[in-house]
Amino acid sequence: MRKKIAFISDHASPLSTLGGVDSGGQNVYVAEVARSLATMGYFVDIYTRREQTEIAEVVDFAPGVRVIHITAGPPTPIPKEELFIYMTEFSEQMINFIDEEQLDYDLVHAHFWLSGMVAMDIKRQLNIPFVITFHALGAVRRIHQGEADKFPKQREQIEQEIIWHAEKIIAECPNDMKDLMELYYAPQEKLEIIPCGFNPSDFYPIPKDEAKETLGLAPHYQYVLQLGRIVPRKGIDNVIEAFAHIHQDMPLLRLLIVGGNAEEKPIDTEMERLQNLCREKGVEQQVMFTGNKEREILKYYYSASDIFITTPWYEPFGITPLEAMACGTPVIGSDVGGIAFTVRKNETGKLVPPKRPELLAKEMLSLLTNKNQLKTMSKQAIEYVRNTFTWKTVSEQIGELYEKIIPVCRDKKKLQHLKEYFHQASQTFIKAAEVLPQQIATVAEEMCQVLATDRKILICGNGGSAAESQHFVAELVGRFEIPKRAGYAVMSLNTDNAVLTAWANDFGYDHVFQRQVQSLGNSGDMLICLSTSGNSPNIIHALKEANDKGMVTVNLLGKDGGKAAQYADINIVVPSEDTGRIQEVHLHIIHQLCWLVENQMEEMVPAKQDKKISKLIA
Structure with missing residues (x-):
């Protein structure tokens, strides 16, 4: 009998276009893990918030995987920082759907703290156990963003409560596990390190000339790539400043920035800030803002580039470095969080401190001018990620975790039912004794x-x-x-x-x-x-x-x-x-x-x- 898993991904739907403010690694994680689990024999329902009226309540996403849209707040895109007030409604509507469809889930897997709130409600009311992947932690975000953090102040307290109610917490890298233990006092026995991954069917090396031609890029230029959500913490300004340091030494070098809104008059204030920075640094002609791109085209951007650069202030994991390495593109990344875990220093790329454009520029110049090192790192990167970080491997680890939890929780559930029967019987006896x-x-x-x-x-x-x-x-x-x-x-x-x-x-x-x-x-x-x-x-x-x-x-x-x-x-x-x-x-x-x-x-x-x-x- 196929086990049934309910994913909760409040703001990150697998159906969303990637590269938006709230569309990134979590969307990919949820989609890829759900698909892989389905091939392993699980049935997966992904619950996400409805952002448009036209889309069906239930969408068949892949064999064995459905996306279920929950109405919580207005059916329009809302920044995830403002979703907290709608989570009670999300819980109620999800529970109603489960009851109406008479669904019997073996486990809930929550993604992000807002989804964890819903998972706690599900556990309290329906007695379904849950695991959680936080994808980012409020305490870490506050350390790096301070007053710029727009999430509700009670986030960290709620994350603490989620940790105590969850059966297991998936940490995406050792640094994530360390933060959970030191900042939230999470019991080590509740923590399991399972990384993110990539799909080798989607990301693989393509000859540079072919990739450039497909994208319409000039073949005689060298390209470095920044790809992902256009938000301040991703440190894209750091990449632009570093590029400005070396562009005169490398006149045939171009910086590609993929993601966000690339209109002439952008509504995205971060995009506007970055474009203004390019003008200030005199590199507006050398930096190309492409906007969001469909996932199928991303391998061409990775393959067309000599280096992939990602220097966020903090990063719980980061999937894009894996995708870049899978395409044979070495990575220069921040020496933080998951990037420090996935990029093998001096083997598959380089690690630098965040917010240090001069050091980043030095590493970029060193690597770009060393063709032999680029070639060696490219081969090592492909072999490394294929052996370690495929979604199949990741999902097998998640499945093993589920199989540890489900039988134990079934026994607990059975015992809880027995206790409830005794309680119900005792209440009937008490009423009978009165009359x-x-x-x-x-x-x-x-x-x-x-x-x-x-x-x-x-x-x-x-x-x-x-x-x-x-x-x-x-x-x-x-x-x-x-x-x-x-x-x-x-x-x-x-x-x-x-x-x-x-x-x-x-x-x-x-x-x-x-x-x-x-x-x-x-x-x-x-x-x-x-x-x-x-x-x-x-x-x-x-x-x-x-x-x-x-x-x-x-x-x-x-x-x-x-x-x-x-x-x-x-x-x-x-x-x-x-x-x-x-x-x-x-x-x-x-x-x-x-x-x-x-x-x-x-x-x-x-x-x-x-x-x-x-x-x-x-």
């Missing part, structure tokens, strides 16, 4: 009066109630607690197969108990009927027959008592709608009646003996 004792005591007294006058008690029920009626009779004819007492005149109406089939054939099943009451019952006898619903025709017919014969009639019922309640002298109705709970309380009532009858009958024995002696003397 039923008087009726139970009255029925016991009536039973004793019937038995004391040498009359008999007939008991019947259907299904489980038939078994309880037979148990009831066994305790009274035999004994409950008092040994060596006389047996009582109590009998269970016959449910023997031969009798049932014979009588049902002659009179119909609805009259099986009625026929026995008619044959065995006399005025002054008692009929006790057990029924959880009170609507069984054979019970109702038996009660009517008993009333016609002048018998005392008693019901042990549940729910609203059903139609049977109107035909009995005394009704004991268990305050529950659950058949199992009703039967459990019925059994308890049977034991209480047995205890009361035994003790009251024993008290009546001396009185009966005194009467017999008086008759003998007379």
Whole structure:
């Protein structure tokens, strides 16, 4: 049976065009891991926030993978920094969808802290365990951005809560794990390092001349590439300044900046800032802003470039360096976070401190003027990432993590269900204790009066109630607690197969108990009927027959008592709608009646003996 996983990616849909302000590595991660997990036999639903009205609620993304759009806030693009206030609505709508579709997920995998909030709600309300990949941490962001960070101040507190409620946290590199432990006190046993990856079907080396020709780039120029989201923390200004340091020494060098809005009058303020910086540095003719590009074309940009440069202030992982290396392009990256983990210094690229354009310029010039080193690094980069960072390898590690969690959580879930059943049963007993004792005591007294006058008690029920009626009779004819007492005149109406089939054939099943009451019952006898619903025709017919014969009639019922309640002298109705709970309380009532009858009958024995002696003397 295929295991079902629910991905939550609040702002990063796998259907989005990459390179926008909130479209980048997380979108790729979610899409690629979901696809790979599906090929491994999982069924994956990706829940993301609806950003347009036209798109369908459910979109088939890949075999075994669906994208489900959740309405939370207006159906328009909203910066992720402003989504916090819509997460409660996201949780409610996601839970509604799960309930309506009757989906039974084995696990939730949350992506980003906002998705983690939703995962906590899912776990609280539906008892589905979750793992989380944060992709970025609020405490780290605050260290680097300070007051420029526009996320809600409670982000770090919520991330802390998510860490304690998650079954496992996926750290994308050792530095990510270190931050989780030092800044959030995350228990080490909850952490698992699983990197990001690349798809070798999408990213592979293409001859430079062919790549340049495909992109319409001049073949006689050398190119260096910056690719990704156009946001301040990516340090693109650092790359432009470094390029400005060396462009006069390398007049045939061009800088390609892929991503963001490249219109003449950009609405993207960061793009506008970067274009102004190019003008200030005198390199506006040498820097080419291409805007967003479809994912299928990116391998040509990587392959056309001699170096890929990415120098963010901080980076939890960074997928673009892997893609560049997969295309045989060495990387110069910031010596931070995941980049320091994926780029092997002096083997597949270079590492430099962020915000140091002069050092970056030095490394760029050194590498660009050393063709042999570029060639060696290119070969080493391809081999390294293919052996270590494919999405297939990454997803297999994630799948192994799931398989550690799911069986344990299933056992916990099973135990939790058992605890809930006990709790539900106890609540039913408590309610019954508040409303039923008087009726139970009255029925016991009536039973004793019937038995004391040498009359008999007939008991019947259907299904489980038939078994309880037979148990009831066994305790009274035999004994409950008092040994060596006389047996009582109590009998269970016959449910023997031969009798049932014979009588049902002659009179119909609805009259099986009625026929026995008619044959065995006399005025002054008692009929006790057990029924959880009170609507069984054979019970109702038996009660009517008993009333016609002048018998005392008693019901042990549940729910609203059903139609049977109107035909009995005394009704004991268990305050529950659950058949199992009703039967459990019925059994308890049977034991209480047995205890009361035994003790009251024993008290009546001396009185009966005194009467017999008086008759003998007379």
